[in-house]
Amino acid sequence: MSIVHVTRRAHFNAAHRLHNPEQSDEWNRAVFGKCNNPNWHGHNYELEVTVSGEPSPETGYVIDLAELKTIMNRQVIDICDHANLNLDVPFMQGILPSTENFAVAIWHRLVDALPSGKLTSIRLFETPRNYVEYRGE
Amino acid sequence: MSIVHVTRRAHFNAAHRLHNPEQSDEWNRAVFGKCNNPNWHGHNYELEVTVSGEPSPETGYVIDLAELKTIMNRQVIDICDHANLNLDVPFMQGILPSTENFAVAIWHRLVDALPSGKLTSIRLFETPRNYVEYRGE
Amino acid sequence: MSIVHVTRRAHFNAAHRLHNPEQSDEWNRAVFGKCNNPNWHGHNYELEVTVSGEPSPETGYVIDLAELKTIMNRQVIDICDHANLNLDVPFMQGILPSTENFAVAIWHRLVDALPSGKLTSIRLFETPRNYVEYRGE
Amino acid sequence: MSIVHVTRRAHFNAAHRLHNPEQSDEWNRAVFGKCNNPNWHGHNYELEVTVSGEPSPETGYVIDLAELKTIMNRQVIDICDHANLNLDVPFMQGILPSTENFAVAIWHRLVDALPSGKLTSIRLFETPRNYVEYRGE
Amino acid sequence: MSIVHVTRRAHFNAAHRLHNPEQSDEWNRAVFGKCNNPNWHGHNYELEVTVSGEPSPETGYVIDLAELKTIMNRQVIDICDHANLNLDVPFMQGILPSTENFAVAIWHRLVDALPSGKLTSIRLFETPRNYVEYRGE
Amino acid sequence: MSIVHVTRRAHFNAAHRLHNPEQSDEWNRAVFGKCNNPNWHGHNYELEVTVSGEPSPETGYVIDLAELKTIMNRQVIDICDHANLNLDVPFMQGILPSTENFAVAIWHRLVDALPSGKLTSIRLFETPRNYVEYRGE
Numbered sequence: 001m002s003i004v005h006v007t008r009r010a011h012f013n014a015a016h017r018l019h020n021p022e023q024s025d026e027w028n029r030a031v032f033g034k035c036n037n038p039n040w041h042g043h044n045y046e047l048e049v050t051v052s053g054e055p056s057p058e059t060g061y062v063i064d065l066a067e068l069k070t071i072m073n074r075q076v077i078d079i080c081d082h083a084n085l086n087l088d089v090p091f092m093q094g095i096l097p098s099t100e101n102f103a104v105a106i107w108h109r110l111v112d113a114l115p116s117g118k119l120t121s122i123r124l125f126e127t128p129r130n131y132v133e134y135r136g137e
Numbered sequence: 138m139s140i141v142h143v144t145r146r147a148h149f150n151a152a153h154r155l156h157n158p159e160q161s162d163e164w165n166r167a168v169f170g171k172c173n174n175p176n177w178h179g180h181n182y183e184l185e186v187t188v189s190g191e192p193s194p195e196t197g198y199v200i201d202l203a204e205l206k207t208i209m210n211r212q213v214i215d216i217c218d219h220a221n222l223n224l225d226v227p228f229m230q231g232i233l234p235s236t237e238n239f240a241v242a243i244w245h246r247l248v249d250a251l252p253s254g255k256l257t258s259i260r261l262f263e264t265p266r267n268y269v270e271y272r273g274e
Numbered sequence: 275m276s277i278v279h280v281t282r283r284a285h286f287n288a289a290h291r292l293h294n295p296e297q298s299d300e301w302n303r304a305v306f307g308k309c310n311n312p313n314w315h316g317h318n319y320e321l322e323v324t325v326s327g328e329p330s331p332e333t334g335y336v337i338d339l340a341e342l343k344t345i346m347n348r349q350v351i352d353i354c355d356h357a358n359l360n361l362d363v364p365f366m367q368g369i370l371p372s373t374e375n376f377a378v379a380i381w382h383r384l385v386d387a388l389p390s391g392k393l394t395s396i397r398l399f400e401t402p403r404n405y406v407e408y409r410g411e
Numbered sequence: 412m413s414i415v416h417v418t419r420r421a422h423f424n425a426a427h428r429l430h431n432p433e434q435s436d437e438w439n440r441a442v443f444g445k446c447n448n449p450n451w452h453g454h455n456y457e458l459e460v461t462v463s464g465e466p467s468p469e470t471g472y473v474i475d476l477a478e479l480k481t482i483m484n485r486q487v488i489d490i491c492d493h494a495n496l497n498l499d500v501p502f503m504q505g506i507l508p509s510t511e512n513f514a515v516a517i518w519h520r521l522v523d524a525l526p527s528g529k530l531t532s533i534r535l536f537e538t539p540r541n542y543v544e545y546r547g548e
Numbered sequence: 549m550s551i552v553h554v555t556r557r558a559h560f561n562a563a564h565r566l567h568n569p570e571q572s573d574e575w576n577r578a579v580f581g582k583c584n585n586p587n588w589h590g591h592n593y594e595l596e597v598t599v600s601g602e603p604s605p606e607t608g609y610v611i612d613l614a615e616l617k618t619i620m621n622r623q624v625i626d627i628c629d630h631a632n633l634n635l636d637v638p639f640m641q642g643i644l645p646s647t648e649n650f651a652v653a654i655w656h657r658l659v660d661a662l663p664s665g666k667l668t669s670i671r672l673f674e675t676p677r678n679y680v681e682y683r684g685e
Numbered sequence: 686m687s688i689v690h691v692t693r694r695a696h697f698n699a700a701h702r703l704h705n706p707e708q709s710d711e712w713n714r715a716v717f718g719k720c721n722n723p724n725w726h727g728h729n730y731e732l733e734v735t736v737s738g739e740p741s742p743e744t745g746y747v748i749d750l751a752e753l754k755t756i757m758n759r760q761v762i763d764i765c766d767h768a769n770l771n772l773d774v775p776f777m778q779g780i781l782p783s784t785e786n787f788a789v790a791i792w793h794r795l796v797d798a799l800p801s802g803k804l805t806s807i808r809l810f811e812t813p814r815n816y817v818e819y820r821g822e
Contacts, residue, residue, distance in 0.1 A: 004511040005544040013264065015152040015177040020606060031607055033614070034219035040152040041219040042179005044264050058431060059442055060509030065541055066444070082171035082178040098608030100552040127150065127181050130613060133553040133598075141785040142818040157332060168333055170340070187818075195705060196716055197783030202815055203718070235334030237278040267339055270279040287538065289426040289451040294743060305744055307751070308493035314426040315493040316453005318538050356445035356452040372745030374689040401424065401455050404750060407690040407735075415648040416681040469568060470579055471646030476678055477581070561812065563700040563725040582767035588700040589767040590727005592812050630719035630726040675698065675729050 005120060006062045007050045010072050012081035015042040016097040019086075040084065043126050047076065047106065050121035051114060063118065075109040099126045103134040111136065142257060143199045144187045147209050149218035152179040153234045156223075177221065180263050184213065184243065187258035188251060200255065212246040236263045240271040248273065279394060280336045281324045284346050286355035289316040290371045293360075314358065317400050321350065321380065324395035325388060337392065349383040373400045377408040385410065416531060417473045418461045421483050423492035426453040427508040430497075451495065454537050458487065458517065461532035462525060474529065486520040510537045514545040522547065553668060554610045555598045558620050560629035563590040564645040567634075588632065591674050595624065595654065598669035599662060611666065623657040647674045651682040659684065690805060691747045692735045695757050697766035700727040701782040704771075725769065728811050732761065732791065735806035736799060748803065760794040784811045788819040796821065 017040050018032040028036045035041070049072055053062045083089055085097040091109055095101050103124040111119045125131040154177050155169040165173045172178070186209055190199045220226055222234040228246055232238050240261040248256045262268040291314050292306040302310045309315070323346055327336045357363055359371040365383055369375050377398040385393045399405040428451050429443040439447045446452070460483055464473045494500055496508040502520055506512050514535040522530045536542040565588050566580040576584045583589070597620055601610045631637055633645040639657055643649050651672040659667045673679040702725050703717040713721045720726070734757055738747045768774055770782040776794055780786050788809040796804045810816040 002515050002545065003548045004514060005546075006511065007542050007544070009540040011264070011266075013178055013180050015179040018608070023606070031612075037219055037221070037225070039221035039224045040177045040179065041150055041221065042152040042177065043150050044181040055509060055511040055515070058434070060429070060507035060512045062511055062543075064442075082174055084174070084176035084178070087176045088174070096608035098603065100554065100603040100610055101608045103552060104550050104603070127148070129148075129557040131555050132610075133555070134550065135553075137551045139789050139819065140822045141788060142820075143785065144816050144818070146814040155334070160332070168338075192783065192785040192789070195708070197703070197781035197786045199785055199817075201716075233334035235329060237280065237329040237336055238334045240278060241276045241329070266283040268281050269336075270281070271276065272279075274277045285538070285540075287452055287454050289453040292745070297743070305749075311493055311495070311499070313495035313498045314451045314453065315424055315495070316426040316451065317424050318455040356448055358448070358450035358452070361450045362448070370745035372740060374691065374740040374747055375745045377689060378687050378740070401422070403422075403694040405692050406747075407692070408687065409690075411688045413652045413682065414685045415651060416683075417648065418679050418681070420677040466646060466648040466652070469571070471566070471644035471649045473648055473680075475579075559812070559814075561726055561728050563727040585767055585769070585773070587769035587772045588725045588727065589698055589769065590700040590725065591698050592729040630722055632722070632724035632726065635724045636722070675696070677696075 001054060003052055004055055004062050005050050005052045006065070006068075007048050007121075008065055008068050008072065010047045010049075010069070010077055011044065012047070012077050013042060013044045014080050014083050014085050014089075015040040016085040017041070018096060018098060020096055040086075045080070046125040046131075047072070048121075048123040048125075049110060049119070050123075051118040052120040053118055063115075068114075071110065071113050075113050076106055099124055099130065099132045100134075103132045107134050107136060138191060140189055141192055141199050142187050142189045143202070143205075144185050144258075145202055145205050145209065147184045147186075147206070147214055148181065149184070149214050150179060150181045151217050151220050151222050151226075152177040153222040154178070155233065155235060157233055182217070183262040183268075184209070185258075185260040185262075186247060186256070187260075188255040189257040190252075190255055200252075205251075208247065208250050212250050213243055236261055236267065236269045237271075240269045244271050244273055275328060277326055278329055278336050279324050279326045280339070280342075281322050281395075282339055282342050282346065284321045284323075284343070284351055285318065286321070286351050287316060287318045288354050288357050288359050288363075289314040290359040291315070292370065292372060294370055319354075320399040320405075321346070322395075322397040322399075323384060323393070324397075325392040326394040327389075327392055337389075342388075345384065345387050349387050350380055373398055373404065373406045374408075377406045381408050381410060412465060414463055415466055415473050416461050416463045417476070417479075418459050418532075419476055419479050419483065421458045421460075421480070421488055422455065423458070423488050424453060424455045425491050425494050425496050425500075426451040427496035428452070429507060429509060431507055451497075456491070457536040457542075458483070459532075459534040459536075460521060460530070461534075462529040463531040464526075464529055474526075479525075482521065482524050486524050487517055510535055510541065510543045511545075514543045518545050518547055549602060551600055552603055552610050553598050553600045554613070554616075555596050555669075556613055556616050556620065558595045558597075558617070558625055559592065560595070560625050561590060561592045562628050562631050562633050562637075563588040564633035565589070566644065566646060568644055588634075593628070594673040594679075595620070596669075596671035596673075597658060597667070598671075599666040600668040601663075601666055611663075616662075619658065619661050623661050624654055647672055647678065647680045648682075651680045655682050655684055686739060688737055689740055689747050690735050690737045691750070691753075692733050692806075693750055693753050693757065695732045695734075695754070695762055696729065697732070697762050698727060698729045699765050699768050699770050699774075700725040701770040702726070703781060703783060705781055725771075730765070731810040731816075732757070733806075733808040733810075734795060734804070735808075736803040737805040738800075738803055748800070753799075756795065756798050760798050761791055784809055784815065784817045785819075788817045792819050792821055
């Protein structure tokens with residue numbers, strides 16, 4: 001028995017703004033700095049999704065990557081690409097779109113769309129120098 | 138005599154929207170698709186600036202890269218980073234912020250801030266798969 | 275007037291073998307070494323296509339990248355991806371599939387499919403450490 | 412006491428084909444699509460091998476990377492580079508060469524060639540967007 | 549409750565030499581080869597620092613990346629950048645500057661400068677093909 | 686007739702120091718800053734060498750990359766890798782080792798070792814963000 005971890009990387013770009021509506025504008029400017037710009041800013045996000053399990057004896061696959069790509073597109077990429085995370089993305093409504101919160105939200109978009117127990121990690125790169133990982137813990 | 142081409146790469150991120158106000162909303166949606174999203178989208182831009190010339194016999198430099206970095210920051214990065222190209226960037230007012238037009242505008246921001254004849258190329262990556270180059274021609 | 279150079283990068287993978295049928299097997303083994311393996315080997319190719327021209331005053335585009343992508347897919351990627359360059363690709367029949375010859379062949383696949391005078395460069399990466407460029411000269 | 416994880420990356424390229432000989436041609440085409448091409452396709456594989464342990468007080472090394480490189484070359488790279496995984500690689504005979512199965516097979520090629528307990532992870536990139544990890548579990 | 553892992557990447561370059569002063573010159577040359585060059589050699593190091601915890605409900609941050617950057621600069625980058633690890637870096641005195649030992653030393657520079665329990669991983673790339681990870685175990 | 690440009694990338698690491706011995710220590714510190722550190726610093730250099738010409742009808746090659754690799758190793762890499770550019774590299778004696786001067790010196794090491802007229806460009810990356818190009822002009 002061998003547990004193999006399979007990762008697929010995808011790309012999308014989006015606008016967002018870090019702003020906590022329960023706090024004053026002054027607090028938001030002090031805490032979020034340029035990320036609080038009311039006119040938005042944006043990123044090329046890179047998303048890595050890892051699913052884990054035993055390779056099928058028939059196909060050698062933990063998961064068919066074409067199927068994983070379809071699920072990632074339907075659940076995340078098609079909704080977020082060229083969108084405004086604060087205004088356009090239903091699953092981010094009411095959530096402060098930090099990379100941390102966005103990764104957790106992406107996990108919840110994917111975990112039930114994948115076979116039970118398969119999803120083990122989400123890695124989300126906001127820039128080539130900053131990324132977060134969420135493992136459902 | 139040796140002409141050497143020196144390139145420095147910098148990073149910034151910004152929001153933008155492709156929209157031609159002299160055309161109808163319908164035309165804009167048809168031509169620009171998702172890039173016309175009224176709620177904006179964004180990118181991590183990578184900017185490469187090339188200056189060319191003979192290395193100084195005293196320093197071995199075509200240009201001091203610390204000086205080039207200062208000029209790039211003052212003329213471009215500090216103004217564009219975490220900004221909205223359509224709303225926040227004075228040198229992009231009235232210009233459709235395609236990567237092509239943005240690169241030409243960056244050239245004009247830099248050419249007079251650098252010693253005469255030095256600037257030879259601007260390369261601007263909008264995503265890892267799309268980039269433009271402008272050589273002042 | 276400003277001439278801007280726009281590049282789009284695409285990915286495909288393929289098998290190939292370097293073998294000159296007009297020469298002996300011994301000559302081929304001596305000249306091409308492991309690249310002459312009769313059981314084939316393969317690569318993840320990265321293709322960069324550059325088109326040049328003045329940005330349109332209406333769109334800011336030299337070329338609509340969605341259109342360029344469609345042309346690249348139809349003329350090159352859909353034919354070469356997951357294919358054997360020696361056996362499966364009609365436009366490579368009778369051509370020794372070195373990276374050099376492959377890049378020239380890709381140029382000829384694209385030059386007439388693009389608006390006149392637009393295509394200015396093909397760059398083809400066979401590995402992250404080896405690439406060729408062809409500019410139609 | 413400090414456990415440090417040391418990773419070395421290596422490159423090779425190979426041809427392969429996904430085909431399960433116990434199933435019909437029709438089944439194989441339906442399941443594997445383009446990856447079932449009877450004329451093969453190929454990849455530039457990137458292999459990361461991680462060994463873990465306490466750094467030696469005398470050398471500061473968990474393992475001498477020159478020694479690790481020699482073992483990786485002898486056990487994997489020299490056999491797989493410019494080869495056909497289905498036809499040329501003895502340790503892949505009878506194994507469907509999915510990235511998953513290939514990574515597990517590479518683990519078994521390396522685990523006994525390295526000091527006991529040292530090997531902790533194999534990561535294998537089939538393309539820049541798809542990779543698998545196997546940790547011997 | 550969600551534990552998210554946040555990573556920031558930084559860059560610096562330095563000279564070093566692998567040499568164990570308690571051993572003979574002959575031993576050092578045999579063990580360290582070119583890395584023992586008495587005239588030094590150097591690297592562009594890439595450092596990844598991972599901190600883990602629950603995102604704050606107010607900011608969405610596990611840690612403010614600007615604060616993490618300030619701590620990384622003060623504790624590591626400002627001291628090591630353009631420096632000689634053997635001669636110039638106080639926290640490396642008496643330590644053989646292998647990548648393994650350097651990563652462990654960086655951990656100890658950061659663990660007490662960060663909020664308790666936050667630091668979970670140091671990854672240090674000596675070259676694009678060699679890196680180590682230390683998780684405080 | 687088709688002129689194709691073939692590029693091979695190689696890696697080495699080295700220590701160096703920017704210091705003009707005809708100037709005062711004060712001048713050197715003011716001009717070169719941290720790069721003047723008397724205890725050296727270092728880099729992972731990436732070198733790209735481009736040779737241009739018509740592909741051979743017999744081999745499809747502008748140049749056999751194995752031959753180019755051998756020449757690059759003999760003329761540059763074996764001499765510079767894990768070396769001190771100021772002290773250990775004969776072809777850099779008396780030359781201020783800026784990236785500019787180093788690239789020009791590498792050109793002169795290669796131009797006569799390659800078939801006449803073949804060498805058309807040297808690109809030298811000192812860091813992922815700074816590189817120079819020299820085309821023999």
